[in-house]
Amino acid sequence: MTVTTIDPFDFLIRKLDRLHPLNAADHLAIRTLRVRVRSAHPLESLVRHGDIVRECAFLLEGFAFRHKVAANGGRQIVSFHIPGDVLDGQHMLLSRADHNVQTITDAVIASIPVASLRKLTEERPAVAAALWKDSLIEASIFREWVLNVGRRDAKTRVAHMLCEFAARREAAGLGSPERFDLPMSQELIADATGLTAIHVNRMLRALSEEGVIERDRRDVRIADWPRMQRAAEFDPDYLHGAA
């Protein structure tokens, strides 16, 4: 963890400014926020279903996911998160958590009290617009996931999840989508795609055998990205250029 090398304000300002242009006064106002930076262990629970959330977390390093649990015990992951993601944007206006948030890897998290962030958005409409837009893009991704889980076959689902992860990683400046390490186990991929871990394994193998991806455990290479996009039915429009 290289906590010390990251200024959470710079990181947050860059993120928000990319979503909706901020002016110098907006930047200054953001810098007055009280930000607490801390690290978290792998699989540490950050938010639990039913919690009253009073802090808005922002992921500086590492990976996390958001999930809900069905009455039969089944877990459904509804999003993966990468550095730069706002983890609790919704708790600005909805105090009770309707889902769980958990780290995947070691992570570094910046937390801001909801009350001060809310005050900031009331005074600085551009900051509100940036955060609002972030939550709208997140909602667009949820819609795509409903489609993915509801109407695509297993192989396409897994491929789509990989494409989205690769594209979001790249957009966040984490490197090329043609080669990357997956932070999550096949069981997490299964819970994100509505499949079983066993079937995810088979679909990954099928994608490898067809030459769409090359793979060695969690190291993934996508030599022919256009072909992978076709196999995944992946059209990045729904990411709205960011996320």
Next chain:
Amino acid sequence: MTVTTIDPFDFLIRKLDRLHPLNAADHLAIRTLRVRVRSAHPLESLVRHGDIVRECAFLLEGFAFRHKVAANGGRQIVSFHIPGDVLDGQHMLLSRADHNVQTITDAVIASIPVASLRKLTEERPAVAAALWKDSLIEASIFREWVLNVGRRDAKTRVAHMLCEFAARREAAGLGSPERFDLPMSQELIADATGLTAIHVNRMLRALSEEGVIERDRRDVRIADWPRMQRAAEFDPDYLHGAA
């Protein structure tokens, strides 16, 4: 259509005020908006994937749905809409539509130019908060749908869709959840639950045979609501008291 009996401003103000308290100045500012009211036919397309949307629509009467289409032609409905719903909240900040919106029944729609609505939210933080909160609740519903489609069996999925529809209807003041008419065909239910129309039909029959619901075509009665909730794994918390 009783278009003339509804004041779109009253309707919108009541909706937003319930989400986030507005003051008299907010109300006045809303009333300066230029609102265009029009009616639409059943299955009329309101927004198409890829459109640049410059108006924000608000459903005054009738029912609508939002859907995406997979490359294989499969359609996935991602939400149903009832009177009072904001249909294009996201187009305040995302100009290009990432999905389609279509009426189910005859409908009456109030449209407001996005530019003027955006200006209003910049000047009136409480209005922005109300609209933002509406979009956050919608996102919470999308998350629940990912869970529904990803991790529940067919019968539970259908039951959950019915519970959500009944609960939202009631919250919108459209009447008791114990008896109502479904506006949508079984094919639409299928596209919302990730099933086929044939299987939806079988699951509805199964729910009838178990005595969880009573049904005559689209007329649905739920005599024992707690039992139905259990059958559907329905916990309304994710609706955050509104929607």
Next chain:
DNA sequence: CGTAGGTTTGACTGATCTCAAGTTTGGTGG
């Protein structure tokens, strides 16, 4: 009263799950 869209039912098929058994990998302590 004819037609089209929606609903209902049955028989069969197939994608995905379940169960079960290895195998590999990375971490830990001796």
Next chain:
DNA sequence: CCACCAAACTTGAGATCAGTCAAACCTACG
């Protein structure tokens, strides 16, 4: 450095839930 262990991954065989195909049957509407 090696032995061990737990977690993750891999593979196969059989079961099952939901899909497909086919055919009636309503029912609202023109």
